[in-house]
Amino acid sequence: MSSVRDIISRLGGMPMGFATVLKTFFRKPVTVQYPEQKKPMSARFRGRHHLKRYDDGLEKCIGCALCAAACPADAIYVEAAENTNEQRFSPGERYSKTYEINMLRCIFCGYCEDACPTNAIVLEPIEFPTGYTREGMIYAKDKLLEPAPAGVQGTPQVTPPGKYERAILPYPPIDASV
Amino acid sequence: MADMINLTIDGIPVAVPKGTVIVDAAKKIDNDIPVFCYHPKLKPVGMCRMCLVEVGTPKMDPATKQVVKTEDGKAVIAWMPKLATACTTPVSEGMAVRTNTKQVLDARNNVLEFLLTSHPLDCPICDKGGECPLQNLTLAHGPGVSRFEYEAKNHNAKHVPLGDLIFLDRERCIQCSRCIRFQDDVADDHVLQFHDRGRHMEIVTFSDPPFDSYFGGNTTDICPVGALTTADFRFKARPWELDSTPSVCTHCAVGCNITLNTRLETRTGGHEIKRVMPRQNEHVNEIWTCDKGRFVHHFTRSTDRLTQPLVRDASGKLAESTWEAALQLVADKVRGKHVAGVIGDRLPNEDAFLFGQLLTDVIKTGSVTMSPAIPAAYADIVRGFGVGKDTEFKQIGKGDTILVVNGDLEESAPVWFLLLRQAVVDRGAKLVMAHDHITKMHRYATKTVNYELGTAANWAATETMALGAELKAARNVLIVFGDEKLSADGARALARALANIMIESGHAGKANSGLLPLYPHANTQGVFDALPEQLASTVAVQHGKRQADVAWLIGVGDPADVPQAAFTVVQELFLTDVAKSANVVLPALSFAERDGSFTSGDRRVQRFYRALPGMGQAKPDWWIIQEVAKRLGKSWGFHGTTEIFAALADSRPDYAGLTYELLGVTESQWPPVGRADLYYGGTAYDNTGGVGARYAARAEQSGFTAVSEAVAPPSADMESLQHLPRTLYQAGELISRSKVLAGHVEYRNSEMTRTAK
Structure with a gap:
């Protein structure tokens, strides 16, 4: 004698599974189509890196590779070269010829930011890096470097001798009133 | 050492030879007294005051001229009222030294604070950063903060070329005069000097051309700060990013021990040599190397390196081929033919040995000589x-x-x-x-x-x-x-x-x-030793005029050494003039891309190790020789140079007992320099690759009968007078590819003024 109860027990949890699917099928989805759709982020969220510039358009990065040394994920690769007054990228003698961050390796810990002697590398509270290929996830200077401020020439610049001799400028005195 | 002096340093007794200074005596018991101007290979001057210590001597009773003793029999120490420099004070019997009192620690702190008043602290862009004695000692002994305004610091020129090869950063210089003393006392090229006094004191070069020396690179090693940098390594890499591999310089008979510092590089898509540093071997080069050894490494990643076998095709052009085709062609061509082999004296022992075996044992109708030919005569x-x-x-x-x-x-x-x-x-x-x-x-x-x-x-x-x-x-x-x-x-x-x-x-x-x-090169003796005994001196010198069916040339640069033959096989790094006229060109690996051993002019056999991956399809020369032998029916089955060297040592009585293991043995050397101890001797590398071993001259062996027949010199040797005296920067395939020596080579070869100085 087969009863309804028997049939249900023979089918196992299948109907219950279908019930769960049915229940969630009409629910509003929680995922979003990132990066086309974005969700509001916390103001303190730290996303991908930017390489900053000074107001005069020179790059803050001096190619010292301390970020690479500090990086626990070995995600940063820097090659340095020497500035000349005819082709100046940054103040002082040294600039980063190649600067690459492998965003797949990066764990967004911010140690690079801590290590940077010129505050050149900053994790900005904006988009998280996405891509379809592994190569595309290695961000070079073209993606990392900020555009020059409006009305200011980017790098390389021709600069007068003696103006940018030092790579690490003293920090401006801290304004105690703020 | 008969004259040993006993003293105590921080209560620990130590015995050292008479004349030793306190710094060295302390070093013997692992007490690192910090120094900047002192260098164990240079004469002490006591300029930097970093090594100040408390020194005392046994108190003498003026009346009895006896040491005054306490009740328990210990000598009473009369401490000097002020601190003394440990680098200029020689030890004396019964001396007591204190290196850890507050007075000494304060002195170190104050000297560092004083040095840092004028130091720019641009460590992030400084090439010495990471291996800098000033950094290390500041961390260990210096103040944590500065009491000085940045703007009040001494600001000096940061980019002063001292010659083509060495750059000076005047701001970083701490006026220790190590570079000046090296040039004066060791190299005897008086090209550097102090100029001016006090805060304005700076290093200048006064020779014409500036910094006219073959040894300038050594000053950057012993510089305790980043004031002196080489044109080659300037901003190339941070020291902590470098891999170091022990190697041996190939450019002359000395066989200087060097360290190849390599790093990843996007341009070549692989590793490349960033700098060459001396490696300490007190039996060979101590901690020095010349500028040629230091700056002629760029050929290892030259863009015109051969990366594929080339075979001359029907149209008479060298066309790219495969190893299989090229090796088979060579094997077919040499079988049963009279083959004249020539091997260059930059090749390692193993390759020369195998080449000799191939021509005499496998091909059997071959003869082998070396290039250049003249050293084979003696x-x-x-x-x-x-x-x-x-x-x-x-x-x-x-x-x-x-x-x-x-x-x-x-x-x-x-x-x-x-x-x-x-x-x-x-x-x-x-x-x-x-x-x-x-x-x-x-x-x-x-x-x-x-x-x-x-x-x-x-x-x-x-x-x-x-x-x-x-x-x-x-x-x-x-x-x-x-x-x-x-x-x-x-x-x-x-x-x-x-x-x-x-x-x-x-x-x-x-x-x-x-x-x-x-x-002329690193392995002239070794190639001669490794080749078969039949290389009689009289035959050796004839080979330029030799005729054969096939000429097989390995690393032969001089066209005069090429035998006349219908078919020529060349193993080379580059498409040299000799290679251009060959029928088959096989790409070989440079010394940095493989391992092997060299025998220097003083018959010291030394190992070198692989630092770089190979270029393209290039293969080590011994591999090429072995592959051809295999196609001729002889299977040696060597897996690497270790086995070949063992075979060499078996068949050459002079090398009996030598093994790779023995050549790789290191020993503790004095003075201790290297990674763990940067400030003492500079940035030379400690020896991790072995100090090598010298084999005995035959005159030392028992049963050697001295043959003292004189050889009559040729009466008229006019042909050879065309040769100019040899110069270090003689133009050649390798030196022409150095990125930094170009200007130097030109000057040397045009002027030849050096001897007249």
């Missing part, structure tokens, strides 16, 4: 009467005589120049110079003999006996000789005559005595 004499097995250049001094014949030590073997110069100038060895022109070594000559241009052999054969009595009286006799402006016969006659002097003066087969040849 290398057997050097093997017989070369420097004794236990020779140490450091021990040559008072009572010894050094005879230099027909060779410019500084141009041919720069580091031997440094070491032998010190034997003469610092330790009082006698120096007899016999030359047809003036060299830098003539500055220190106790006696100078001149002969007519190109007649060294005739002079040696007839007139050296006049030196006989003098040499007999000497404690040891070291004879340095070169083959400049000599034909093969002349060079052999010269070597023979010099060997006869060794026998007659009774110095043959002794330590610190013997012949020291100025061979």
